[in-house]
Amino acid sequence: MVGKSEESTLELRKVYKWLMLFADRVIVNKDYLNQLDTAIGDGDHGSNLSRGMLAFREQITDDLATDSAGLLQQLGMTLISNVGGASGPLYGTAFIKMSKATKAQSEISEILASGLEGIKLLGGAKKSEKTMVDEWEPVVEALQAGHLSNDIITSSLAATKDMRAYKGRASYLGNRSRGHLDPGAQSSAYLFESLLEAGVLDE
């Protein structure tokens, strides 16, 4: 390995590809996310998040007059402004925290760990409460151990199915919240699948 780039640990083109792939997945699966959210929440996770990702996609042009941190920051602010549900502030905060960590030249595992930290702080969720944290935490742990795979992403998502919800509207359902995938964990799985596909982790 020769001369690691000093500009940023995240290559702009790859980050751009990552976020665009994430946008595509969210937008294409809007109805599916709504459907998951109808089972245990208020049924708008897909509509809300895809509204935010559409707004971001419209703002971003191919000439990318920014850097990786700037792009993450812009996505964060766009989601906070355009998504009128809990996913706006949660994802928004995650991307803004990741932007800051990127600016500080952190490694990708630290960057995602800081996003997770932001989500936990704002939403107050811990592991096993059937939220997006249940997707983020195993992924961050795998990254820290140096081996994130699609298997980890998929199995973490599947594990939310039998969990009982302790946060948000799903928590009012008590044990009846079991038996459904968590919509926030599903959209987070899209984020991490996109991360792998975009090659952000590749040397």
Added chain:
Amino acid sequence: MSKAYGILLVSHVDSLAEGLVRLVQQIAPDVTVRRVAGAKDGTIGTDFDRLIETIDAFKENQILTFYDLGSAKMIIDLAISYSDKEIVRYDVAFVEGAYVAATLMQEDLDLAVIEKQLLKLVIRK
């Protein structure tokens, strides 16, 4: 005549918050009560940008916030970190909390007294 504190109501539905503003102003005509309710497109949801604008519109430097549900709580927390104003979020019953706070603010009672009353109205949100 304005007071030391203002009241901000954050809700997912505008007509819900509008009704609460009316209810509260009836007993607290001198208290500034503002609302941020509904998503940008008028559907059910919350609006961070309008929250920031509304906070800026207060003459009062200290704002007591009351809210209905989870994502309103989150944008209030974000606003707290963005704004220079002193904003306090109360995890209390939305209607009763705002009503009690306004009643006591109208009578110029100290924040400590108000908060003591609000403590009785804390719920899991």
